[in-house]
Amino acid sequence: MFIVRWILGRIILLLNFVFAPKKRQRLQEQQAIVDQQTQSLALYQYAACPFCVKVRRDMRRQNLTINLVDAKQEEHKNVLTSQGGKLQVPCLRIEQDGNTQWLYESKAITSYLNERFA
Template sequence: MKLVRWLLGRLILLLNFVFSPKGIKRSEKEQQAVNEKSKSLALYQFNACPFCVKVRRAMKRLTVNVELRDAKNNSQYREELLTEGGKSKVPCLRIEQNGEVQWLYESSDIVNYLEEQFKTN
């Protein structure tokens, strides 16, 4: 079973690489504003998780730079996800605003949040 999961994970990553979406073209000033706004975000994820790939593709499509935190291979991030977020589930977007932290778990909810925050006119 581990071999099948490993092979599927590699296939997902390969297809993601081959069919990678193009990002939004913004002016330098607009992109700096997006980068500044996205500094308060962190995505807890597994590299080959299909739902995590979905969120990373949305980030690329929106040209949003979010810190990626590997909760599979980094015990500190895995522990943060469990103790602060309440669940050991990925993908999870950590959103810090005005000193408060919100944890957003479902990939579709995360994509919707990113689209609302970083859409272009």
């Protein structure tokens, strides 16, 4: 089963690379504001997870520079489970006004990004 997942993961990454979405074009000043707003966001993800790829494609489509965190690393896995509550990816960590919110599910994450940055 591991080999099948590994092969499917590599196929997903290859297709994502070949058919990467076009980045949204903004004025330089607007992009600087968006980049500043995305500094408080972090996406906990696995590289070959299809749901994580879906969120990353949406981030690219909107030209968002959100910090990507590999949840397979033990230290990040511990943060995700202890602070976020469960080991599930993709998970968007949102820091606002000293509060931290953990947003799970790819559909909820893309909806949040579309509402905030579209």
